Structures are given as structure tokens and as C-alpha cells.
Amino acid sequence: MKKQYLFILIPLIIAGCSSTSETQKENVNNESEFYLFDDVENIDSVEAALPVKSEDKKDSVNQNRVENKQHELDDADKKNDKFIIQLGAFSSKERAEIFIRENQDKISYLMTIVRKQQNNLYVVQIPPFQNRADAESVRNTLWKIIAFKDAFIVTE
Structure with a gap:
């Protein structure tokens, strides 16, 4: 057995x-073959600006955070920072070129490839904006297009 x-x-x-x-x-x-977004420290965050439902005491703390965030954004505008919308990051230049070929006709902005030395990625971006409000407006419009649903703003 x-x-x-x-x-x-x-x-x-x-x-x-x-x-x-x-x-x-x-x-x-x-x-x-993989698709990876650039790990950038200056990522535009919507979460920091959204108030959290809680007690009145916590609401005032959140309001202060929102005001501080707005103050930081205003300071960034005053420093002549450029606000760049990043559409994607790729491990090879060929993949970035394919992304541009497939999606350039969906928007009126010229997409460009920038190689980031710190992480060895090829980043697809559109031309920079002089203020955050314009960049956010364009980013929100881009979010409506499936290919750009992960677009975000970086500052330089």
C-alpha cells in the first residue's frame, strides 16, 4: 500500500x-515590457486640497491645511516655476514614441520625450505652463481621455 x-x-x-x-x-x-510612471517628488495632489468630513474642530484644522497648501501653490507661481503635465513614463524610448504616435492626434498640445537621468525613464510631457491654474485646467480636460487618465502635474 x-x-x-x-x-x-x-x-x-x-x-x-x-x-x-x-x-x-x-x-x-x-x-x-512594463509601463511605469515617474516617481517625482513634486506631484500635484488633489487629496491635500479636499476637506475631510469630521467634527468642527477637525474641519478648522483641515481648512488651515487647505489654506497652507494654497499658500504654497501661490508661492510656487511667484517663483516662476514651470508647471508641466506628465502623460506617461516608459522604460524605453521606443515605447514612448509608440505612445506619442498612438495619442498625439487626441490633443492639440505637442508631446515631447524627456529622458530623466535619476531613474533612467523616458517621460512624455506637453509644453510647460506658467501658472498652476492653467496646468490644472488642461490636466482636468486630459483626464477625460482614457489614454491620459493618469496625467499629473510636476513643477520645475
Whole structure:
């Protein structure tokens, strides 16, 4: 009886190990193609400007945060910062060029590729805006297009 269990158990173990190896091989082949957004510190955040429903005491704290955020935004406008809308980031220049070819006709702004040295990514952007309000307006319009639903604002 024990021999029968061994004859059944050994092929099952071997089959289980071989399928794991095949899965690992597939994962290695798929790693070369990926879509990644640039990890930028100066990301426009809508969450910081949204008030949180809570008690009156907490509402006043949130209001102060919103006012501070608005003050920071005004300071950024005064510093002559440029507000750039980033549409995507890619691991290869070819992927960025394909993205532009497929989507350039959807917007009137010229898309450009910029290589970021710190993370070795090819970033697709549109020309900079002089103030945040204009950049936010364009970004909100871009969000309505599926290809640009992840667009965000960076400052330089």
C-alpha cells in the first residue's frame, strides 16, 4: 500500500515543480515590457486640497491645511516655476514614441520625450505652463481621455 502511495506522490511532486519553473520562465520574459510612471517628488495632489468630513474642530484644522497648501501653490507661481503635465513614463524610448504616435492626434498640445537621468525613464510631457491654474485646467480636460487618465502635474 505504501508503494502505491509513493508511485502516485512522486509524479505529483515532479509535476508541481516543473509548472513552477515554467511560471518563472514566463515572468522573466514579461519583465522587459512594463509601463511605469515617474516617481517625482513634486506631484500635484488633489487629496491635500479636499476637506475631510469630521467634527468642527477637525474641519478648522483641515481648512488651515487647505489654506497652507494654497499658500504654497501661490508661492510656487511667484517663483516662476514651470508647471508641466506628465502623460506617461516608459522604460524605453521606443515605447514612448509608440505612445506619442498612438495619442498625439487626441490633443492639440505637442508631446515631447524627456529622458530623466535619476531613474533612467523616458517621460512624455506637453509644453510647460506658467501658472498652476492653467496646468490644472488642461490636466482636468486630459483626464477625460482614457489614454491620459493618469496625467499629473510636476513643477520645475
